[in-house]
Amino acid sequence: MRDVRMRGFTRRTPLSDVLAALEADSKPLSAEPVSLGDCAGRVLAQELAAPRAVPPFARAAMDGFAVRGEDSFGASSFDPVILEVRGQALPGAPFAGTVGPGEAVRIMTGAPLPMGADAVAKAEICRTTTATTSELPKTVELLEAVAPEKHVGQVGEDVQQGEVLLRAGRRLRPQDVGLLASLGVTEVPCHRRPRVRLIVTGDELLAPGEVPQGSRIVDSNSPMLRALVARDGGLLDDYRLLPDDPAQIGAALSEPGPDVILVTGGSSVGAEDHAPVLLHKLGRLDFHGVTMRPASPSAGGRIGERWVFLLSGNPVSCLCAYEFFAGPTLRALGGRSRSWPHRTLRAKLARKIVSELGRTDYVRVALEDGLVLPLSTAGASILSSTVRAAGAVIVDRDLEGLAEGQEVEVLLYDEDPA
Amino acid sequence: MRDVRMRGFTRRTPLSDVLAALEADSKPLSAEPVSLGDCAGRVLAQELAAPRAVPPFARAAMDGFAVRGEDSFGASSFDPVILEVRGQALPGAPFAGTVGPGEAVRIMTGAPLPMGADAVAKAEICRTTTATTSELPKTVELLEAVAPEKHVGQVGEDVQQGEVLLRAGRRLRPQDVGLLASLGVTEVPCHRRPRVRLIVTGDELLAPGEVPQGSRIVDSNSPMLRALVARDGGLLDDYRLLPDDPAQIGAALSEPGPDVILVTGGSSVGAEDHAPVLLHKLGRLDFHGVTMRPASPSAGGRIGERWVFLLSGNPVSCLCAYEFFAGPTLRALGGRSRSWPHRTLRAKLARKIVSELGRTDYVRVALEDGLVLPLSTAGASILSSTVRAAGAVIVDRDLEGLAEGQEVEVLLYDEDPA
Numbered sequence: 001m002r003d004v005r006m007r008g009f010t011r012r013t014p015l016s017d018v019l020a021a022l023e024a025d026s027k028p029l030s031a032e033p034v035s036l037g038d039c040a041g042r043v044l045a046q047e048l049a050a051p052r053a054v055p056p057f058a059r060a061a062m063d064g065f066a067v068r069g070e071d072s073f074g075a076s077s078f079d080p081v082i083l084e085v086r087g088q089a090l091p092g093a094p095f096a097g098t099v100g101p102g103e104a105v106r107i108m109t110g111a112p113l114p115m116g117a118d119a120v121a122k123a124e125i126c127r128t129t130t131a132t133t134s135e136l137p138k139t140v141e142l143l144e145a146v147a148p149e150k151h152v153g154q155v156g157e158d159v160q161q162g163e164v165l166l167r168a169g170r171r172l173r174p175q176d177v178g179l180l181a182s183l184g185v186t187e188v189p190c191h192r193r194p195r196v197r198l199i200v201t202g203d204e205l206l207a208p209g210e211v212p213q214g215s216r217i218v219d220s221n222s223p224m225l226r227a228l229v230a231r232d233g234g235l236l237d238d239y240r241l242l243p244d245d246p247a248q249i250g251a252a253l254s255e256p257g258p259d260v261i262l263v264t265g266g267s268s269v270g271a272e273d274h275a276p277v278l279l280h281k282l283g284r285l286d287f288h289g290v291t292m293r294p295a296s297p298s299a300g301g302r303i304g305e306r307w308v309f310l311l312s313g314n315p316v317s318c319l320c321a322y323e324f325f326a327g328p329t330l331r332a333l334g335g336r337s338r339s340w341p342h343r344t345l346r347a348k349l350a351r352k353i354v355s356e357l358g359r360t361d362y363v364r365v366a367l368e369d370g371l372v373l374p375l376s377t378a379g380a381s382i383l384s385s386t387v388r389a390a391g392a393v394i395v396d397r398d399l400e401g402l403a404e405g406q407e408v409e410v411l412l413y414d415e416d417p418a
Numbered sequence: 419m420r421d422v423r424m425r426g427f428t429r430r431t432p433l434s435d436v437l438a439a440l441e442a443d444s445k446p447l448s449a450e451p452v453s454l455g456d457c458a459g460r461v462l463a464q465e466l467a468a469p470r471a472v473p474p475f476a477r478a479a480m481d482g483f484a485v486r487g488e489d490s491f492g493a494s495s496f497d498p499v500i501l502e503v504r505g506q507a508l509p510g511a512p513f514a515g516t517v518g519p520g521e522a523v524r525i526m527t528g529a530p531l532p533m534g535a536d537a538v539a540k541a542e543i544c545r546t547t548t549a550t551t552s553e554l555p556k557t558v559e560l561l562e563a564v565a566p567e568k569h570v571g572q573v574g575e576d577v578q579q580g581e582v583l584l585r586a587g588r589r590l591r592p593q594d595v596g597l598l599a600s601l602g603v604t605e606v607p608c609h610r611r612p613r614v615r616l617i618v619t620g621d622e623l624l625a626p627g628e629v630p631q632g633s634r635i636v637d638s639n640s641p642m643l644r645a646l647v648a649r650d651g652g653l654l655d656d657y658r659l660l661p662d663d664p665a666q667i668g669a670a671l672s673e674p675g676p677d678v679i680l681v682t683g684g685s686s687v688g689a690e691d692h693a694p695v696l697l698h699k700l701g702r703l704d705f706h707g708v709t710m711r712p713a714s715p716s717a718g719g720r721i722g723e724r725w726v727f728l729l730s731g732n733p734v735s736c737l738c739a740y741e742f743f744a745g746p747t748l749r750a751l752g753g754r755s756r757s758w759p760h761r762t763l764r765a766k767l768a769r770k771i772v773s774e775l776g777r778t779d780y781v782r783v784a785l786e787d788g789l790v791l792p793l794s795t796a797g798a799s800i801l802s803s804t805v806r807a808a809g810a811v812i813v814d815r816d817l818e819g820l821a822e823g824q825e826v827e828v829l830l831y832d833e834d835p836a
Binding site: 040 | 592636
């Protein structure tokens with residue numbers, strides 16, 4: 001490896017090459033059993049077939065009276081059909097007998113349909129004589145005819161036994177979890193969530209929650225990365241704030257445990273930028289220096305199976321490098337889509353954006369009067385630009401910039417719709 | 419209150435009236451201090467001004483050499499300017515002296531700019547004689563001129579002291595949390611997250627994780643609602659599976675603690691549908707029966723300050739009622755947007771949707787060949803329709819339906835982009 005420290009990058013790797021290599025290499029992690037209560041939002045590792053039918057028995061789909069449909073033929077409000085009420089069927093207390101000709105059973109939604117009955121006359125078309133709802137009426141008048149099978153949920157109507165319900169790779173929705181519960185499923189095989197170690201390096205840094213003093217500033221990257229890792233389904237269970245000491249950084253890179261290590265600071269070409277050299281020594285430095293702005297000093301590689309991303313200490317570069325390299329990898333390891341997770345919006349540029357051929361730009365933009373306004377910012381350390389911005393526009397490497405009035409896609413920073 | 423049990427709804431409340439009343443009544447909950455590490459995704463209850471400037475001192479924005487800009491004028495690779503290297507400035511170890519004319523100090527990104535210097539010559543335009551990066555060179559050759567202020571982050575360049583950074587109502591982004599950390603903020607005033615009690619009623623129900631047996635089925639609503647409440651920022655800390663017993667349901671409604679109570683089952687017009695009567699007795703039943711499909715038997719009201727939503731036991735109705743009534747209320751109580759939280763997509767209908775004037779329909783749809791295909795489903799109990807569907811289309815009450823080929827907006831069920 002060529003040591004670029006204090007000499008600068010003479011050649012950077014094209015962003016598209018880095019992204020293609022990351023995509024080719026990152027496969028979903030192995031499966032683990034996840035309990036029903038924890039599986040919402042997780043990604044199925046195998047297809048899932050129904051172990052039983054839903055509903056497991058024919059049941060009422062409405063409140064009313066279970067009847068033999070043919071008994072009701074010709075019924076109208078002028079000439080109701082009168083049936084004898086033989087009992088009641090509740091979801092928790094089915095009716096044990098059989099409904100014979102001229103008979104009915106009061107039934108509640110979800111209750112098993114009694115033997116003999118083949119339809120449910122909904123409450124709205126039934127007239128009874130009792131004044132209270134707790135007392136069972138002796139007879140019921142049907143004011144309309146009820147076709148056989150009306151308002152009856154048949155066995156397997158919702159789900160048939162053995163039917164493949166959910167494919168591998170499905171990110172489980174709230175309603176998926178409901179359906180799994182109704183099937184009696186207790187555990188679901190999901191891809192493991194990637195475990196993340198965050199190494200923040202810098203002699204000058206104080207831990208988040210401390211107050212900046214003199215030349216010592218607070219690590220602002222770890223709170224940001226913590227939230228991004230959570231968004232992307234990673235488990236950030238190990239945070240280490242280290243001085244610019246190669247021995248300590250090397251030890252933190254080597255120690256087993258995580259699937260992904262994020263290092264912030266010490267990734268560029270300064271004398272104290274030890275991380276790329278260490279990654280090269282301990283494993284494989286796959287890229288260092290990328291044709292993009294910001295985040296061009298980003299680096300990445302592997303130590304064994306472990307992914308290592310060296311993100312700049314500059315907060316905007318750090319955000320940008322995370323979003324381009326670490327974020328998609330984390331999502332892919334967890335079985336999710338690599339795509340940008342942001343909401344997007346298409347609108348026209350209020351002002352041109354200048355870029356350079358061969359370089360991909362990540363430009364913070366505001367939205368004003370329905371137009372996209374590029375924010376001019378001096379440097380990668382201007383974290384507040386990402387706070388003030390509505391989102392980001394990516395200028396492709398094939399372009400020298402984007403013209404005023406051109407329609408662009410904005411990756412919106414806000415999770416919620418406006 | 420008119421007791422609708424076993425008589426049916428003769429008059430339903432227009433959906434728009436219910437939604438308008440909910441919106442008028444739901445204000446964000448009070449503020450609570452939230453620690454920096456937990457505030458991502460939470461909603462600011464007050465505006466936040468910067469307690470100090472960022473950066474708090476002038477600092478290098480690049481690795482290289484701190485110089486007096488005027489010394490470099492005329493420098494080129496053919497005719498470099500040679501400066502004497504007086505020392506080194508690191509972020510954690512500032513240079514204590516002053517840079518005089520003809521002098522330079524090696525400097526790393528983020529290090530305080532030494533007295534006397536006014537610019538940073540980046541490493542790429544500097545040539546030094548030492549072979550190793552750890553040894554400080556005696557001199558440095560500048561290959562280009564460096565304008566004063568070049569690559570210097572000025573005091574307050576990112577954030578000025580006292581500047582209002584974040585407005586009340588802001589849902590905190592990952593980068594917001596980073597910026598707050600760099601300002602030395604340790605706690606943030608955020609709206610309280612609504613506490614939710616979930617009451618699931620039904621003699622026939624088994625708890626999620628159990629296996630359905632005979633006429634007993636598993637509560638599929640609570641796992642779904644748990645995930646939806648989490649999505650909408652609520653804290654579901656109390657789940658009660660109760661029989662159809664008015665005394666027990668009444669006690670669970672009365673007991674203080676939650677901001678919102680969700681009841682599933684027992685909300686319709688069946689003899690065992692106790693919840694609406696109980697809500698009327700214990701507090702206020704604001705609506706019962708809504709002009710929509712599914713979820714028409716939904717009800718809601720208040721007991722003191724507490725919101726109570728009676729959702730159908732039918733899983734699709736339950737999902738629909740949650741999405742229309744409970745979801746927006748939970749989000750509003752936590753300070754978030756009431757708007758649908760789903761990703762959306764606009765596409766044309768592959769087939770017409772039939773509805774009824776005066777009724778709002780929540781129609782599950784698939785996406786096929788870029789077209790929106792309404793799923794024909796028999797009833798509200800077909801939870802699998804929401805599993806098979808790509809999303810939902812809402813048919814407004816002013817419409818008798820939607821024509822084939824008409825463009826519609828689909829609320830996508832999947833959180834991730836395709």
